[in-house]
Every structure is written in structure tokens, then in C-alpha cells.
Amino acid sequence: MRDQDVGGIDPVTTTWQEGLRQQQPQVADEHATVSDIAAELNSSGLPTAPHIVARLFHELDGDRAAVHEVAAALTAAQRSGQRMLPTLLPLVPSVEALSVGIDPGDEDRLTLLTAALSIDDDLEPLLIAASRSAEDLLRPGIAEHLRASNGRFALTRRRTAIWLQHAATPQETASAHRKLERAHRVRGDEAIAAWHAARGAVERRPEIASPLTNAAGELRDRGETDRAFAFAIEASEHAAPLWREHAHLIAGTTAASAGCFDDANDLLADLASSSNHAVRAGSLTALLIAQTCGRGTIPTLDTEARPPRAGDPRLWRAWARTTGLAAVLCAERGATSAMRSWLAEAREADTTAGAGGEVRDPAVALCWMLTGEADADPIEASGTFSGALLDALRSAMDGDVVEGLRGLARSALSVPEDDPLIPGFERSPLTGAYLAVTEALLRFWSGDIEDARACLAAAALHLPVGIPFAGLGAVLARRIDIAIDGASGPVARAISATLPDGIRIDTLVDSGLSAYLLGESEQAATDIALWRDRGAPEPPLALAGLEEVGPFVDRERVEPPDASAARSLLQRIRGLTESSWRHEHGEIAEAGRTLTSSFERGRVEALLGSTSLVHGDLPGGRRHLRAARRLFEDAGAHAWKDAMDARIAGVRTTQDAMSDPMTDPIAVIRDDDALAAGRAAWETLLTQRELEVAMRVAAGSENREIATALDVSVRTVEVHVRHLFDKLGARNRVELAVMAHRAGRVF
Known part of the structure; x- marks a missing residue:
């Protein structure tokens, strides 16, 4: 740290919500710029976490060239946020070029250097240290580089501080620090004085370690x-x-x-x-x-780390916190066996410490929440972290996502409350990231896709949002982008590319979703099948996936009732046979209307529409597809809306072609291709190869004939035929042919 300083660095002194309220007018513009820079850095082989890009953008006065140059000079760990940024950023050409326009006299340059090195923006100590008056700062030469008002000062350009510190000699830097030390001691600012004493020292001064450590x-x-990090390292x-x-x-x-x-x-x-x-x-x-x-x-229980049996209760309370958080980390990663071992240890430590469940209870409750286990007697928890998270997630699980969001808002507006599970870390970036991801998740669950993106994008400028819940923030960012744009955006990709080594996310569902929304059902089904073969990895708190195609994964999920109901309805629609469709279609549609999430209901309406077409119900299919389009539009899921537009247009084009007597005898109306309407109805539900097999089965071809025509084995055709029967609800080849010809008559 001897070649670094904290001059010019603005500490994060508020919770992420408070910080965003202070900067709300600039957030949208800053996010757009940070997104562009993140995309450029990623394409240049320099993936950088969004909150690091935003930090550099701020510290370098919005100079995009300087951001690129500094990012290239940083280590990969610093760009990803796995190491703290150097408090004095490297001198790069764009910053060094500032020296061309700076030519103050020696006295003014030393004053500016003192300002750059000061860890405090109070004007009085600066004037004392520089032996200047307030009027001196108004003179030409220095006034263009230093602003002073209301007892505070700031360099006009933050980059100037970088150049000044790199250009100064060691003697000039040490002298300025010693003068600042004396100025702050006069005012009784012992911690700040100790900092400058440490930075100006030419040899070790053990007596300043204690005040620096306490201040840190x-x-x-x-x-x-x-x-805090700079103080502690210096100490x-x-x-x-x-x-x-x-x-x-x-x-x-x-x-x-x-x-x-x-x-x-x-x-x-x-x-x-x-x-x-x-x-x-x-x-x-x-x-x-x-x-x-x-x-x-994955943490394993090490009883060697236990405090002595007769030890200080405070040590046992600390051990209870360690074991409780270890259990939560295991729960996030689905390691339930290890989680139970840690919880047992947490219970014993809490009892030994005489904590009365204060530490144990929030850990137990969070574990039950993340694993979806029954919580017959809900445990109450308090605190900015555990209490706020539990209240919000419980409200969502009870079907009241709006109340969960209200609770998070109340927590953000109140004074941070001591949290027994993480005392002292209530205002930390990691805690802020957990709360931000939880808020974005609840907005996603409620069906407000655009609001969810705005919430997560704003938080990503300040916090490591990819870390909470074993990477949930990264998956959520990608899933939101796909729902809105059809593909993950630059911020989501930057979050994913800079996750720590200990967090791995699966992207097969994302690629399947993108393919499905583009009408590439075969690729989508392939991706989902591969995802299932890999064990169907999912975040601990469930996100809407792609139940419309591919194999189902039957497991308990931690999600609100709306999401569970929608998932069940989608599975039910896909499992209907020809006969059960006629009886159950109306019942399913009515159940779909009870869903409060526009997004979840839209998915149900979309699959009802496609399935109605398969069963020859053109008016019903178009009605459901139009309803889905409107619901997706309300949710802000524009890529899903566009997919509905494409399906509706496809139905209309086929209908027009078959009803226009002047149309050339193209495939959709030739006598030898009377099944074209059936093809149009089925193409959103079947893969391309399944569709080819279905058309040939409906035309009366045998499996061996189909295998020869498609250059595949008879066994492969048999597998496709079984899948067709399952997907279309047909019991045999004759029924499948009837369904295909009936679709043509309806069109």
C-alpha cells in the first residue's frame, strides 16, 4: 500500500437504496453508458464487473478512453471485484495527458497535491496544511482545478488527483501528509491524523496502529x-x-x-x-x-475451531454465527446434509452462549426458506439482513409479493437495525446485494419484468449482485434480459463473466429460452434435455424456466403460489390427450385467469393458444395467443410479446393463403399437401425433425419409409413417434392423422 493513497476516493457511506435515491436522475444515463463500456471491455477480452466499471467511470470523470486504459492495467481479480481496487489508480495515457493543461506554480501545485492526498474534504485543515487563505484558492491558475464552498473543497476533475500523486516526488508526498497530520491533530481528528501520520512516516510508527485499527x-x-480497508492495511x-x-x-x-x-x-x-x-x-x-x-x-464442520468448553460466551456467540452462516451457505448450494450438521452445531453454540435462540433462529429460518422445507411454526427474526429477507420471502411464499416488496421498502427507509446473525455488516455491500437481488426477484415473481430489470440494473452499478444466493443475481439478470430482449445483455454477461470461481451458473435454460422465442423449438428442446441430463441445476429460489418444451423436471421449488400454479398448468396442458382436451380446456383456461402475475398467466395463455391450434380450434387458438400478447406487453416481456406476434402472423398467413383463389399452387394448398395447416399449427410445439416425422405419419407412411426418407434409423423414428403421441395427445397413428387433417379443414 505504500504506493497508493485514498485521496479523491469517495467512500460508500449509505445503503444502496439511499445512494440510488440521491442519484436517481443520473441512474438511467449512467447505466446505459456503463452497459456500453462493459460490452466493449468484454469484447476486448477484459471482462469487468458492472460495479467496477461504474466505479472507474466515476473516478475517471466519465472518460471512456481512460476507463478502458485503466481496466487494461488492472488484474483480472481487480476487474472482477475479487480484489479491492488500488486506492491510487494507475497512471494511463489519458490521465497523463492532463499534465499538458496543468501549469500552476510550485506553490499552487503543492496545494493541489495536498488536496489530492487529503482523506477529508473539510476546507479548514487543507488551508492550515497548505498555509493558504480561502482567497488564495480563488486566484487564476488554482481556481480552475479546485472548487471550494460551504467549508468543503473538491478537485474539479478527479483524474487530476491521480496525475498529481504520480507526478509528485516521495519527499513532496510525505511532507504534505505530515502537514495534514498536524492540521487534523489541531482539530482533534485523531483517526484522520493517524492516517496521514502513517502515510507521511519514513519508518514504522507502532503507536498509530491502535487508533487506525479502531477507526477501520x-x-x-x-x-x-x-x-476501512485502507486504514486497516496501513495499520x-x-x-x-x-x-x-x-x-x-x-x-x-x-x-x-x-x-x-x-x-x-x-x-x-x-x-x-x-x-x-x-x-x-x-x-x-x-x-x-x-x-x-x-x-x-462447501464448508465442512471442523470441531477444532470450536471455542473451549469453558470459554467466553462471546466466543461461543461468534461460533454460533459462524455455524449458522455456514448452514445458510450450504442451503444456498443445495448441500442439505452439510446444512443439517452445521445447524446442529449452531443450536449447541447458541445454547452454550446463552443467546436464547437469537443467533440460531434466523439461521434455521433462512435454511428452511432456501430449501423449501416445511416451516409449521415460523421463527421470528429481526435485523436488516435476516429479518428483512425472511419477511419479504415469507410474504411472497404466502402469495402476497406486494407485501414482501413493501417490507423491503420499509427496511430500506428505516435506520439499519442490528442483525444478530451478521452484526457490524448491516451496511456492507454484500448485504446490500442480497437485499437488492431479493427485491428484483420479487418484482420478477410479481410479473413486473421491466421493474425487475430497472431494480437489478441500478443495484449492479454499486454492488456485487452476482454473488447472493449462489449466483441467483446472475441468473436473474440473464433471465430478465431474455424475457425483454430475447438474449442476455451486456450487464448480465459482465456479471456472469466475472463471477468468483466458487459460483458456477448453468446457461442451458437461457439458451433454450432464446431459441424458443425465435421459433427454434428443436434447439430449445435440445438445450432443455441437456440441462436435465446435467441434473437440472437451478438457483435456490426458483425462476420461470421453459416448461413449454423438453422434458419436465419434477421437484419441489421455492417459489410463490402463482409460479407453482402456472408451472402445474403448463405441465397439465402438455399432458392432455385428444379426448381430455375437449373436457379440460375450459377448466385450465379458467384456472389461468386466477394468476395475478401477467407474465405467468401469459405463458399459460400462449401454450393454450398453440395447443388449441394443434387440436384444430383456430378461433380459440388466436384468442389465447392475442391474450398472451397483451399480458406479455403488460409485464414488459417484449421478446415474449414479439413471439406471440410471430405466431399470430403465421396463423393469419396460412389462413389467407388457403382462402385466396388467386394464390399460386404453393405447398400450403396443393392437393398433395393438404396437411400444410396441420404443419403450421404444430410447428410451435414440435422440433423440426418431429414435425417432419409427424407429417409423414399423418400422410400414411410407415416407420421404415420415414427412416429411409429422412436418412435415420427405424429406431430413431420410433422414438420420435412416441414423443409425438405424448406431445400431441394422440393415442395412435390414425388419431394423429385425423388431428392433422382436421386442422386443415379448420383453416
């Missing part, structure tokens, strides 16, 4: 992760061994709370075996999070 802990608890460089462990503890836990798991692992690994019980206990939770998310290591 307070900054971490307030959510000021950048400054460790001056500290004696005892304080060095404490400083590394603060730095490591701060890094983990920001999602910088590589830094956290480096700083905390040795502390897990420390002879200092308090340090060891304090390091375990953050180390466990870092190793699980950063390296993919």
Missing part, C-alpha cells in the same frame, strides 16, 4: 469499505504482531463484506489458527464466506 473497525461497520504495516492480527482481521472481514474474496482469503487464512481466541473467532465467519463463494469449497 468503525468505518467497516458504517459500510465505508474502501476507507498492519506499522503494527506490532498483536495489533497486526487485529488489523488483518478488520481488513479481511471488510474485504469479504465487499465481495473481495481473494483479499479476504489472503488476510484471514492464517488468523483461523491464531492463538488469540478472539481473533480466531472473529475471522472464521468471513473466511468461510470467502472460501465458499470465492473457491467453491
